Amino acid sequence: MSIKHLELSHLSIEFPTPAGPFRALEDVNLDIEKGEFVSLIGHSGCGKSTVLNIVAGLYQATKGGVILDGKEVNEPAPDRAVVFQNHSLLPWLTAYENVELAVKQVFKGKKTKHEMREWIEHNLELVHMEHAMHKRPGEISGGMKQRVGIARALAMEPKVLLMDEPFGALDALTRAHMQDSLIEIQARLNNTVIMITHDVDEAVLLSDRIVMMTNGPAATIGEVLTIDLPRPRERVKMANDPRYNYYRAEVLKFLYERQKNPQSDTKSQTSEKNVDEKASSTNKQDEEAA
Amino acid sequence: MNAKVMQLSGINQMLLAASKLKSLNWAEVPGQLFKSLGIPLLAVVIFGVLWGAVAAQIDTSLGKVPGPAKVWEQATTLYQEHQTERERESKFYERQEKRNVKKLAENPDAKVRIRPYTGPPTFFDQIWTSVYTVATGFLLASLIAIPIGIVCGLSTTLYKALNPIIQTLKPVSPLAWLPIVTIIVSAVYITDDPMFEKSFLTSAITVMLCCMWPTIINTTVGVSNIDKDLVNVSRVLRLGWFSNVFKIVIPSSIPMMFAGLRVSLGIGWMVLIAAEMLAQNPGLGKFVWDEFQNGSSDSLARIMVAVLTIGLIGFLLDRMMLLLQRMVSWDKTATIR
Numbered sequence: 001m002s003i004k005h006l007e008l009s010h011l012s013i014e015f016p017t018p019a020g021p022f023r024a025l026e027d028v029n030l031d032i033e034k035g036e037f038v039s040l041i042g043h044s045g046c047g048k049s050t051v052l053n054i055v056a057g058l059y060q061a062t063k064g065g066v067i068l069d070g071k072e073v074n075e076p077a078p079d080r081a082v083v084f085q086n087h088s089l090l091p092w093l094t095a096y097e098n099v100e101l102a103v104k105q106v107f108k109g110k111k112t113k114h115e116m117r118e119w120i121e122h123n124l125e126l127v128h129m130e131h132a133m134h135k136r137p138g139e140i141s142g143g144m145k146q147r148v149g150i151a152r153a154l155a156m157e158p159k160v161l162l163m164d165e166p167f168g169a170l171d172a173l174t175r176a177h178m179q180d181s182l183i184e185i186q187a188r189l190n191n192t193v194i195m196i197t198h199d200v201d202e203a204v205l206l207s208d209r210i211v212m213m214t215n216g217p218a219a220t221i222g223e224v225l226t227i228d229l230p231r232p233r234e235r236v237k238m239a240n241d242p243r244y245n246y247y248r249a250e251v252l253k254f255l256y257e258r259q260k261n262p263q264s265d266t267k268s269q270t271s272e273k274n275v276d277e278k279a280s281s282t283n284k285q286d287e288e289a290a
Numbered sequence: 291m292n293a294k295v296m297q298l299s300g301i302n303q304m305l306l307a308a309s310k311l312k313s314l315n316w317a318e319v320p321g322q323l324f325k326s327l328g329i330p331l332l333a334v335v336i337f338g339v340l341w342g343a344v345a346a347q348i349d350t351s352l353g354k355v356p357g358p359a360k361v362w363e364q365a366t367t368l369y370q371e372h373q374t375e376r377e378r379e380s381k382f383y384e385r386q387e388k389r390n391v392k393k394l395a396e397n398p399d400a401k402v403r404i405r406p407y408t409g410p411p412t413f414f415d416q417i418w419t420s421v422y423t424v425a426t427g428f429l430l431a432s433l434i435a436i437p438i439g440i441v442c443g444l445s446t447t448l449y450k451a452l453n454p455i456i457q458t459l460k461p462v463s464p465l466a467w468l469p470i471v472t473i474i475v476s477a478v479y480i481t482d483d484p485m486f487e488k489s490f491l492t493s494a495i496t497v498m499l500c501c502m503w504p505t506i507i508n509t510t511v512g513v514s515n516i517d518k519d520l521v522n523v524s525r526v527l528r529l530g531w532f533s534n535v536f537k538i539v540i541p542s543s544i545p546m547m548f549a550g551l552r553v554s555l556g557i558g559w560m561v562l563i564a565a566e567m568l569a570q571n572p573g574l575g576k577f578v579w580d581e582f583q584n585g586s587s588d589s590l591a592r593i594m595v596a597v598l599t600i601g602l603i604g605f606l607l608d609r610m611m612l613l614l615q616r617m618v619s620w621d622k623t624a625t626i627r
């Protein structure tokens with residue numbers, strides 16, 4: 001590929017905290033081609049969500065920047081649709097209406113009413129949700145909510161699809177179903193995708209490349225693994241494929257040998273900090289409510 | 291009247307219980323019925339007996355404190371007075387009509403005047419005045435409070451700017467507002483053909499000033515605590531300011547907003563009665579005050595009728611808000627009390 005599709009160059013970010021600025025990311029560099037499926041993997045708190053939020057435009061990098069098709073990204077927009085970890089559907093709207101809100105916003109003046117309706121239904125069919133289209137999030141299961149979230153993101157026809165642990169909250173069986181759906185959708189639409197995951201199998205099964213991040217603070221990209229497995233990939237066949245197992249082992253090695261401290265110092269520090277942050281924010285709310 | 295409403299709420303609870311128990315066990319029905327209807331009724335009876343017993347022990351300058359029976363008697367008297375007054379009114383209009391027809395027959399160019407009936411307001415007229423006034427004050431308060439709450443919730447700067455003012459004005463007693471409002475209304479509201487009575491405006495504005503604070507504060511808290519993910523959805527979609535407010539902000543803060551509105555209406559009703567008493571503005575408060583000044587042997591019982599009525603109307607207003615809240619709430623599983 002001669003022309004770069006999505007370029008993350010020298011991303012660094014500092015969060016202001018009471019104890020001074022906290023440098024979460026340091027010099028993250030990554031080029032992503034059109035139609036590529038990239039997974040971000042790393043220990044909890046290393047800064048995966050932060051990277052994704054910078055690409056989405058929800059956070060501003062302190063140094064460096066993101067360039068999409070030659071243009072710098074500095075605010076959120078529907079061309080970088082996000083699937084959030086906990087679905088984040090509007091609970092007062094049905095599945096259809098949730099997708100409709102996005103479609104109306106993106107295709108205002110470009111599609112007729114009729115076309116919009118077909119497009120919404122098409123996207124819900126894509127994630128196999130046509131039977132529960134007119135149910136509200138409270139009336140459908142966690143997996144179904146996540147499907148609707150994906151349909152909403154796909155319906156925006158984004159240049160890049162950003163997914164933050166999209167299946168993290170689901171049970172193993174549902175997750176496998178969702179992964180299969182995603183493989184199927186990806187085969188049809190060939191989107192550019194950045195997905196965060198904690199699940200090594202998920203990463204190997206779905207990705208063209210796995211980006212492994214070092215532990216924070218000042219996290220960066222430790223290693224990039226290209227997954228050279230033919231598509232379509234089938235879960236059951238893959239289990240016995242030596243190359244699949246080799247890739248899997250590589251990721252595990254990175255996570256548990258080179259970056260091993262899932263429970264030790266760094267993580268416990270960050271989790272403590274999180275607790276503190278939560279405590280202080282609830283205090284603030286209490287003050288406001290009082 | 292008391293028993294009637296207790297029955298109403300009992301039926302309500304029974305319906306609720308019935309809808310919960312889809313597969314109704316018929317053997318349990320008598321027990322259920324007793325729980326939902328019998329227990330509240332029993333409580334009312336016990337209350338009535340205790341009331342009667344205690345009341346008989348207390349002597350006042352106006353005789354013994356009336357028990358439930360005496361109060362009920364006065365309630366029927368008040369209703370009869372209302373009926374007689376209505377009859378007089380219709381007769382008055384009949385006579386006027388006849389007189390005018392006669393006048394016109396004698397002289398087609400004669401000026402006929404239609405004068406309104408000016409009898410004293412009955413108890414039921416006062417109820418209507420009070421309800422109408424509180425509704426106006428509450429509506430005005432909501433129209434002001436909800437937008438202020440929304441912008442305060444959206445902007446920390448505005449919140450910081452307005453919060454001290456809100457917190458200072460919030461605890462002010464209605465009795466303190468009343469003189470200011472009265473004077474300002476009489477100074478500002480000068481027309482030859484007044485659409486509203488001055489007393490009505492004074493009462494309604496006092497209600498408004500006292501009852502908008504809970505709505506402002508609750509709306510602010512509701513809006514500022516919107517789920518961060520939903521805020522991000524709105525940002526990714528690049529919703530405009532108005533779509534953001536109407537499609538994301540308002541729906542997600544509706545539960546908090548209504549909690550505030552309910553408190554506001556309750557406060558408004560209490561404030562109104564006090565304001566009517568103090569300012570001698572027409573309404574239930576004035577009725578109570580007039581009876582107090584009147585000091586006949588029936589006065590105490592009549593005041594008690596008014597007190598019970600005030601309580602029941604407050605209760606009904608709260609139920610109405612609850613129904614409205616249930617209607618607009620998207621989270622049908624949440625228990626709203």
Ligand SMILES: Nc1ncnc2c1ncn2[C@@H]1O[C@H](COP(=O)(O)OP(=O)(O)OP(=O)(O)O)[C@@H](O)[C@H]1O
Pocket residue numbers: 015016017022024042043044045046047048049050051216270273274
């Ligand atoms: N808004 C913020 N303010 C201050 N610190 C932040 C903020 N957002 C993230 N951080 C910090 O940056 C670091 C990276 O956070 P991030 O959420 O990106 O981790 P993550 O890799 O997504 O973790 P997880 O896998 O648990 O979701 C953490 O130490 C976190 O405490």
Ligand SMILES: [Mg+2]
Pocket residue numbers: 048049050164
């Ligand atoms: Mg994260």
